[in-house]
Amino acid sequence: MTETLAQTATVERTSTPRRYLMCRPEHYTVSYEINPWMDVTRFTDRDLAVQQWETLYRTYLDWGHTVDLIDPIPGLPDMVYAANGATVVDGVVYSAQFRYAERAPEGPAYEQWFADAGFTTHTAREVNEGEGDILLVGDVFLAGHGFRTDRSSHGELASLVGREVVSLELVDPHYYHLDTALAVIDGDAEQPLVAYFPPAFSEESRRVLEEMYPDAIIATERDAVALGLNAVSDGRRVVLAPGATDLAEALRDRGFEPFAVDTSELLKGGGGAKCCTLEIRDAR
Ligand code: ARG
Secondary structure, X not given: OHHHHHHHXXXXXXXXXXXXXXXXXXXXXXXXXXXXXXXXXXXXXXXXXXXXXXXXXXXXXXXXXXXXXXXXXXXXXXXXXXXXXEEEEOOEEEEOEXXXXXXXXXXXXXXXXXXXXXXXXXXXXOOEOHHHOEEEXXXXXXXXXXXXXOOXXXXXXXXXXXXXXXXXXXXXXXXXXXXXXXXXXXXOOOOOEEEEOHHHEOHHHHHHHHHHOOOOEEOOHHHHHOOOOOOEEOOOXXXXXXXXXXXXXXXXXXXXXXXXXXXXXHHOOOOOOHHHOEEOOOOO
16 A cells, blocks of 8 residues: 555656636625525625736746636626636537526637637537536546536537546536546546545536546545645646645655645635636647
8 A cells, every 4th residue: 555655756757838718806795695515695705806816816827828718797796706707628619508597698708718728619508517517537537417518418519529528417416517526637647536525416427426536536525625636637737626645645645745725715605726717728
């Protein structure tokens, strides 16, 4: 056991340049409740949210990544959670169709941004919340359902992009999006690495994950409640919530560099670093 850890720690991890889309939380507040983290009676500090978001944004820039920005729209406080805005692979954009009316206008807003940026966009027929529930791991998409995204969208996505889509059922309302329960740590490795919190998944989906990723990092409850799985990895450096200390240690053991960014104010809306970050994968 000790030997295996020592061996894996010596693995050289390589970061690859990324392109992200983000939305500054200028209109951030919690004015409705669509997940268990949201509480309209609790005070939200917009300026602090902006500050924390800026730290995340600067971190990506410091690491040499490209970050595009979409203009925030008044009355759409959740627009800061850019990951939900679409799914983009090979330069193809699969739009989001939000579950709740409060967020519905975000789908077309994000789709318009991509169209203006020269991307081919496809308006989804089925309900899906973008990269909140649809994560690319190597060549395969993992796609959540149970709370937000309809399973029918998984088939729609598969036929659009011509890639395998593996459906995973979420069962705990606190982990209502796949990206709150599973993090892609290294999708490009020969043996892709993910981290996840098993209790967030149905038994059957847990079995699927165990089979696909026998070496996965199993997150603890402490990691999960800090929304630590809402992490962003560039293949070497991993941004995550400061409270996810077990996950940070597990990452270090495997040769990654965990980097804590406090997004506590954005957690009041039920999101963390990954929620604020939509990955744009250009045509290869
Ligand atoms: N308040 C937002 C919602 O409930 C938070 C979205 C978090 N985004 C994410 N990718 N998990 O829809």
